[in-house]
Amino acid sequence: MITAHVSEQPFDHLKLYSDFLERETDATGTVVLHHGRVKRPGKKVPDFSTVELKPLVDDADSRLAAIARSAEEKFNLNQVLIVHRLGMIGAGDSVLLAIVSGKTRDICFAACSWIVDEVKKEEFIVLIEHP
Numbered sequence: 001m002i003t004a005h006v007s008e009q010p011f012d013h014l015k016l017y018s019d020f021l022e023r024e025t026d027a028t029g030t031v032v033l034h035h036g037r038v039k040r041p042g043k044k045v046p047d048f049s050t051v052e053l054k055p056l057v058d059d060a061d062s063r064l065a066a067i068a069r070s071a072e073e074k075f076n077l078n079q080v081l082i083v084h085r086l087g088m089i090g091a092g093d094s095v096l097l098a099i100v101s102g103k104t105r106d107i108c109f110a111a112c113s114w115i116v117d118e119v120k121k122e123e124f125i126v127l128i129e130h131p
Helices: 013-022 060-075 105-120
Strands: 002-007 030-037 050-055 079-085 087-089 094-102 125-130
Touching: 002 060, 013 030, 013 079, 013 094, 030 105, 060 079, 060 094, 060 105, 079 105, 094 105
Parallel strands: 002 079
Antiparallel strands: 030 094, 050 087, 050 125, 079 094
16 A cells, blocks of 8 residues: 655654554564654754745655655565655654555665655755755
8 A cells, every 4th residue: 555645734653653554464574664854953054943845846746656656666565655744844843754564674674765765865845944
């Protein structure tokens, strides 16, 4: 199962993880998650006031879904969830949640890392630090 979308609102990572686990079967041996948060210092503005996450395309949801589908196929995953925040957010706020499940830990760790790397290329969502 693939779930991937952007959100203008804060997301509850614990609820999303719980819901993810509810959909699991006994075919899953490992679940791996990445919970990305906005950290200081910033890359360009060390002591930023806020960070703006801005879509560069009209179809950010479908771009995330394409990454999720690619990961599912490439790593033979059971389930993939990707949620990415948009809008103005502050230090410590959640920005990205990626959860994958599969048969073994090696493929799940590799898949989750690959998803984060693909998203962080900033090809369709840009991060702007505001002073």
